Amino acid sequence: MGLKHVQKTYEDYGKSDPMYAVLSGDKDLQGNKWDVEAFFETGVAEIADAIGYLQQIDAMPEANRALDFGCGVGRLSQALCTHFATVVGVDISYSMVECATAHNKFEKRCDYKVNTMDDLSQFEDASFDFVYSNISLQHSPPEAAAKYIAEFFRILRPGGIALFQVPSGKRHEPGSIGAKIYSLKRGPLRRFWKRIRGKPPVEIHYVHQSLVEEIIANSGGKLLHSRQFGSQHRSRVSMQYCAVAL
Numbered sequence: 001m002g003l004k005h006v007q008k009t010y011e012d013y014g015k016s017d018p019m020y021a022v023l024s025g026d027k028d029l030q031g032n033k034w035d036v037e038a039f040f041e042t043g044v045a046e047i048a049d050a051i052g053y054l055q056q057i058d059a060m061p062e063a064n065r066a067l068d069f070g071c072g073v074g075r076l077s078q079a080l081c082t083h084f085a086t087v088v089g090v091d092i093s094y095s096m097v098e099c100a101t102a103h104n105k106f107e108k109r110c111d112y113k114v115n116t117m118d119d120l121s122q123f124e125d126a127s128f129d130f131v132y133s134n135i136s137l138q139h140s141p142p143e144a145a146a147k148y149i150a151e152f153f154r155i156l157r158p159g160g161i162a163l164f165q166v167p168s169g170k171r172h173e174p175g176s177i178g179a180k181i182y183s184l185k186r187g188p189l190r191r192f193w194k195r196i197r198g199k200p201p202v203e204i205h206y207v208h209q210s211l212v213e214e215i216i217a218n219s220g221g222k223l224l225h226s227r228q229f230g231s232q233h234r235s236r237v238s239m240q241y242c243a244v245a246l
């Protein structure tokens, strides 16, 4: 499913410029120029916004165990520790997880793990109260993103909440010609185009909103609310979904 490329990209990026690999909006911060405190403050603000949103839509989970999927260097996992008793951050990249572990201020309350599989089988059924993910699912091909979303509802306890971001774009039926062209354009061609311009070969994918809603419904979840969230692009709309595990 093409996760080897994703892993290699973030393995390299995590070794050379991990904080910029996570937040690359300001080119002046390229080359390890992020101020560490300012970087982690962005996570505190994002999680405060998430908690406010969950309260507003009456979807606050139990404050026990949370998972941060695609945790990078722990920007959001660390902020989640203020609201949850224990937090697990999981990422496909060893170098990212190494960096996250080096910046962990919560000792055993925050645990970072590597997962290179296209599922979350290292986590038990019904073992989390909350799953959060932002700007991470979009880096995996849609088939893998769909599998991870389905897994969120297996590892959540009944009543647990998933709050995750994934961009929405044109709908492609799995296995269709459209899906094959999509994979070529968004995978190898995009990586090649980035490489010749000297950029890290980061892939950005999307899953159409209606498909995400079907995945949630078919995986034992119920969509509570969705909203546009994060930076928007011409070909895709960044969406955040809040769903409860049944």
Ligand SMILES: C[S@@+](CC[C@H](N)C(=O)[O-])C[C@H]1O[C@@H](n2cnc3c(N)ncnc32)[C@H](O)[C@@H]1O
Pocket (backbone or CB within 6 Å): 003, 006, 010, 021, 022, 023, 069, 070, 071, 072, 073, 074, 075, 076, 090, 091, 092, 093, 096, 115, 133, 134, 135, 136, 137, 139, 140, 144
């Ligand atoms: C842009 S960073 C975002 C990190 C973090 N979510 C944040 O907002 O601070 C994307 C992260 O997702 C991770 N990632 C990409 N694909 C993944 C996958 N299939 N499973 C787990 N992590 C993944 C990358 O290694 C990288 O650390």
